[in-house]
Amino acid sequence: MNAIVGSAGVILGFAAAGFGAISLVVGLIWQRPALLRQSITYAGLVFAGSLASFVAMERALITRDFSIEYVAQVGSSLTPPLYNFASLWGALEGSILLWALVLAGYILLVAIKFRHRLTDPLVAWAMVTMFLVALFFFGLMVGPANPFTTWSPPVGYDGPGPDPLLQNHPLMVAHPPMLYLGYVGFTVPFAFAIAALITGRVGEGWLVETRRWTLFAWGFLTAGIILGAWWAYEVLGWGGYWGWDPVENSSLLPWLTGTAFLHSVMVQERRGMLRVWNLSLLCATFALTILGTFLTRSGVIESVHAFTTSSIGPALLGFFAVIVIASVGLIGWRGDRLRSPGSIDSPLSREGAFLANNVLFGGFAFVILLGTVFPLVVEAWNGDQLRVGEPFFERMSVPIGLALLTLMAIAPALPWRKTNVETLATRLQWPAWFGGACLLIALALGQRGLGTLAGYGLAGFAAGAAIRQVVLATRRQGWRGFVGRTNGGMIVHLGVILIAFGIIASNAGVESREFRLEIGESGVIEGHTITLVDVYQEDLPRKVRTVAAIQVDGGEIHEPAMNLFRASGRAVPTPSVRTTWTNDIALSIFPVESIDDPIGIRAVYQPLIAWLWAGGALMAIGTVLSAFPGRRRKPTDPTSAPLPERAPEGASS
Amino acid sequence: MSDDLAPVRRGRTALVSASIVGVVMVAFIALLATRDHGDRETASALLGGPAPAIVGETLDGGDFDLDDLRGRWVVVNFFGTWCPPCIVEHPHLVAFHEAHAETGDVEVVSVAFEDTAEDVAAFFDEYGGEWPVLGEGVNSIAIGWGVTGLPESFLVAPNGVVVFKFVGGVTYDDLDSVLSAARGLPEEGLDDEDLLGELPEEVS
């Protein structure tokens, strides 16, 4: 029953996407508006299909319908309801199902939003692009990654449940959907970029209309990445939140190009420049989401995020190739005729700073992509096997990160067009002193090292610049000083700066100790005392759970545990973290043979970890604020003021 | 459709850039498409090179130095008393050692990993084996040989070059066929990785 409904949903979605694309192309070529107007119907059908299959799969999971292979693979009668619900995206086929649902949702929303303009060729081509993307993902489910294949389970069969690591923390429920909302969301601006290239209409109109879609996709991706880091931190027990694993890198790549776009698009809206560059960034962002999906799921690069190797690798690579060739071909064909005549007057201007920003973000993405695929390239070149890991990425990202912080400090104070050094020096005076104060405080607190100190100083400088903007804007516009792109953007900046502080401090101050304690004994890490209070074992279905009650600084009791799964013999730790605003102590215990032995405890001390999560929250809030309309500017308003008398004073939206 | 485009063509920057990016991306995709998917096994870095030193005290109190065994083939076996496959392979090693005991052309040496001398002594009492055994505090020897899991064994040629690595438990037949194949190699070919690559694949 579930399998039938699910398969029917997949086929409905596949067919609707296919027919939608065909009828739109026919309507566009033979100019039949009636056909173009049908796209909203097809969008509805695609969504209905994906929703039906999603609901069918969830129903199968909840009712433990083990006749579906996927449920037999990830389901188990012992999984708690929350993780059981989330196990839909715990393995390959289900993750494609979620992807298709999110994509169908976006397509339907676009169709509804543009319902009065469905006959506009720009919108129609965008719909065609999105239907083709949907066709691909539904095609995966019809073909190589069919989630609804059935089998006959033996009587009394019970599945193994999701991987133990995936049912260890509630963040696992939120992290993948967030990431997918981000990844898939970039389909919308990509589709409009392709449509703009096909129709040759790169006026700023469509950009303004898709800006918010891009912003939300970016916001979801940001949230997804940070939730992923948080999950790794809470669950893996190493005190690490980012490992530069290929899979983590491939989620960062579209984030970097997306961030570059969100900045450079302002130059286009304001000055009409960088049109082709912006289109390229949108295409690159979408292509990178597909590349990331390919790298995650094809097994071509070794990674800890083990998605079972499957046959969809070639399909994803082929799709990536189609996207790249279509984008590059369209840009090569159209690009030179779409380029705008404008030019940047001075490097010392807002647009100059955005350009530098783009170079830095583009360079960052390039370096990470290089490091991620470099082992493959060398192996193909001369057969040598090598690895590129954390030390490489850290050495690369420190200078780029410092340069970005510098830019973040200076750029908000720069006006459009051009300025002189004196104006800039006046505006940046207090932010710079704020940075200097941060530097002094860091030194006084015992921080050492050029990179670390420079990081604190520059982050403080950037924070000062952002706060100055917010203060000026609220003084001038009241509560509206918090909303709108520029003002909300400054809130996002403040979030980024909190994260920068957290990264710098935790890298500089990390301290890890291993203790072997008997009940009643204590150990000391960085001046904090941890005392083993009690040890007990719980016999649960499938696993034995050893819990150590540990008191930190004579205060709250933490209970890190070690779960020994009987069937697989796997030992999965459940760490416990003592969090304060100034530092974290992550506690985890080693597997034990008998609870009467001394317990091996690992304690990882890191300063300012909580700032990472607070910064992430602030970024999310800032993103929402940016999406609110700020001070209204009509599309017909001049995007730049050619007359010197009317040159804008100070930063305006 | 192209009427509303700007009439003036300004250079070919976009075309040229797109072409370059396109060529690079096609090469990149071709590269990804031709890569193996899945696990790859790497040959030991030691093959064809001089055997790392093994110096230490054996269980029976004697001094051991691998270099003293130059002129004979040596099977270096890394094992642990707590590792089930090591117990499985042990009789094969014993048989192999006995088969060569008379001619004395092959020596076996066992190096324990994460173990205690007591356990190792008990292990050899129970399962037999009359060859030098290094039992305790010798983990760094295994690290020096690039051991990643137990058991692992290496074949060292009379001139002190490592010619073969057995991953996992060995059998008498494996040892025998690798040894006779390695004997067939010219002396000066022992450090040639290509030639070593022609040694029989081990049967697992």
Place this chain on the structure above:
Amino acid sequence: MSSRRGLLVLSWGLLGVVVAVVLAVGTLGGAEPTPAERVRSLSGQVACPTCAGQSVLYSDAGISVQIRTEIAQRVEDGQSDDQILTALAQAYGREALLTPSASGAASLAWAIPGFAAVVAIAGLAFAFWRWRPTTTEVSDEERSRVEEALREREVDGGA
């Protein structure tokens, strides 16, 4: 005006001195890394041979624990970072190190980003050089047309 300007120069000059002093104090004469810090940093540079890409620092696989112990032992014996990494690379192969080497094909991992940085800076400089401000003559007629448009816009905006 000039006194304000003087103050500004003074303020920035002072800040420059403060920053230079702080950075000098915080960088020069810094303590040698402690053995524990060296073990941590070295462990972060060695791949766990049986895992998928983690360093031995972030792995509890048996062999990782042993390699960490070995590194700690060698640090205690007074070996240099290079000696320790070379020894491990000899035993486990070059792929045991997570940092690409500075020679051979692997050095491209370092050279290409450096090259890209040079190209990026040169490109940016070229773009700004090409976009030197061009002064366009604005005729009176154009000026009045713009003003008219702006007036109309304000009327619109009031509505």
